Amino acid sequence: MIKVNLEYASVDLAKEIKDGDIQKIDAMIRNKTGEGADFLGWLDWPKNYDTKEFNAMKKVAKQLRAKIDTLIVIGIGGSYLGTRAADEMLRGLNHTDKVEVIYAGHTMSSTYTDQLTKYLKNKKFGIVVVSKSGTTTEPGIAFRLLENQLIQQFGLEAAKELIVAVTDKAKGALKTLADQKGYQTFVIPDDIGGRFSVLTPVGIFPLMVAGVNTDKILDGAKKAMKKLAKQHDLSNSAYQYAAARYILNTKHGYKMEALVSYELQMQLLTEWWKQLFGESEGKNGKSLFPTSMIFSTDLHSLGQWVQEGTRKVMFETVIRVAKPLADVKVPKDKDNFDELNYLTTKTLHEINSIAIEGVLDAHVNVGKMPNIVLEFEKMNEEMFGYLVYWFELAVAMSAYLLEVNPFNQPGVEVYKKNMFKLLGKPE
Numbered sequence: 001m002i003k004v005n006l007e008y009a010s011v012d013l014a015k016e017i018k019d020g021d022i023q024k025i026d027a028m029i030r031n032k033t034g035e036g037a038d039f040l041g042w043l044d045w046p047k048n049y050d051t052k053e054f055n056a057m058k059k060v061a062k063q064l065r066a067k068i069d070t071l072i073v074i075g076i077g078g079s080y081l082g083t084r085a086a087d088e089m090l091r092g093l094n095h096t097d098k099v100e101v102i103y104a105g106h107t108m109s110s111t112y113t114d115q116l117t118k119y120l121k122n123k124k125f126g127i128v129v130v131s132k133s134g135t136t137t138e139p140g141i142a143f144r145l146l147e148n149q150l151i152q153q154f155g156l157e158a159a160k161e162l163i164v165a166v167t168d169k170a171k172g173a174l175k176t177l178a179d180q181k182g183y184q185t186f187v188i189p190d191d192i193g194g195r196f197s198v199l200t201p202v203g204i205f206p207l208m209v210a211g212v213n214t215d216k217i218l219d220g221a222k223k224a225m226k227k228l229a230k231q232h233d234l235s236n237s238a239y240q241y242a243a244a245r246y247i248l249n250t251k252h253g254y255k256m257e258a259l260v261s262y263e264l265q266m267q268l269l270t271e272w273w274k275q276l277f278g279e280s281e282g283k284n285g286k287s288l289f290p291t292s293m294i295f296s297t298d299l300h301s302l303g304q305w306v307q308e309g310t311r312k313v314m315f316e317t318v319i320r321v322a323k324p325l326a327d328v329k330v331p332k333d334k335d336n337f338d339e340l341n342y343l344t345t346k347t348l349h350e351i352n353s354i355a356i357e358g359v360l361d362a363h364v365n366v367g368k369m370p371n372i373v374l375e376f377e378k379m380n381e382e383m384f385g386y387l388v389y390w391f392e393l394a395v396a397m398s399a400y401l402l403e404v405n406p407f408n409q410p411g412v413e414v415y416k417k418n419m420f421k422l423l424g425k426p427e
């Protein structure tokens with residue numbers, strides 16, 4: 001379902017990396033002997049997840065969905081980005097589903113928060129609050145405010161049916177609070193870190209409430225798991241991608257990778273990818289800075305820099321989707337004042353695909369910017385599950401190639417410590 005095309009990447013895997021090194025790391029991942037191996041729960045998750053809990057989630061999600069028109073998903077980082085990536089990629093940016101999903105807890109902007117609370121005054125809303133640690137400040141504040149508002153609008157008893165917490169099975173302030181107040185909880189497994197958790201209740205429960213077919217997402221992940229588990233060397237496409245970006249970084253000197261999508265509704269997917277790679281690899285003074293662009297819109301802004309700005313700093317990784325969720329025809333116009341009738345023999349997706357060809361030629365051959373192309377077979381629920389698993393395996397390989405632990409994030413704690421000190425947080 002994903003093919004790695006290195007035709008435009010100026011990388012020769014056979015010459016620039018030893019298959020033996022890939023095989024060693026693959027064994028380290030599979031045998032769970034590398035640094036951070038306690039957090040490899042995602043590796044077998046598509047076949048190991050608790051179907052009983054998933055069935056219970058379906059029931060609660062159905063009941064909640066029936067009661068609301070708006071779902072507030074509260075969370076930050078890995079507790080929110082994957083959900084939003086799936087929601088936007090699959091339901092779209094202007095969907096007509098009965099449940100609107102709004103995100104909170106990923107910002108401390110008072111303006112955003114005030115505007116959201118005003119917007120919710122006439123809404124039938126529910127809350128899914130997600131925090132593995134159960135103690136993260138940003139979602140904590142958002143939950144306190146929105147829980148208060150929900151109770152004021154609908155009452156204490158109703159709140160028990162309108163609020164669901166996804167958190168640790170036993171510890172953390174959120175677990176204590178939810179148990180004390182009688183809110184339903186679902187569990188984030190101990191051995192799956194935040195940015196690897198979208199296929200657990202973290203992403204699956206809110207997506208169920210949003211009406212997304214989560215069974216298909218998990219089918220896609222299972223498909224990826226089965227296929228990639230059999231390929232221990234460079235025949236594995238996730239490892240090809242990991243190896244190509246490692247070579248561009250460490251042997252050709254590139255410092256940044258921009259993930260490019262021509263599908264506007266994949267913007268949040270690129271944000272999820274940024275966290276996955278940035279938080280997994282950005283350690284010990286190493287790794288590529290992951291950034292992203294959405295074309296065509298960024299062709300009319302950053303496109304100038306990509307074409308002619310500083311060279312040898314950034315390369316692009318372009319997602320090319322073969323089959324979109326929907327296609328559109330350009331209509332014929334009898335007057336043709338806009339002179340676009342020459343396009344009426346093609347669909348919009350065909351025009352977008354031809355644009356990709358033109359841009360590849362401009363950026364690679366004229367601009368001398370290497371491009372890795374990721375060929376996505378389609379863009380549906382199954383594909384989402386597949387690509388999540390695929391990128392998770394790719395980042396594990398990629399980080400271990402750099403000799404960093406893919407599964408911790410010690411740097412994230414530094415700002416928190418400073419902030420808590422300044423805020424006077426009690427020990």
Ligand code: PA5
Pocket residue numbers: 076077078079130131132133134135136139193194195196279409
């Ligand atoms: O990847 C991670 O571990 C982080 O991005 C966390 O998901 C994020 O910090 C949120 O943490 P928590 O779920 O504990 O509130």
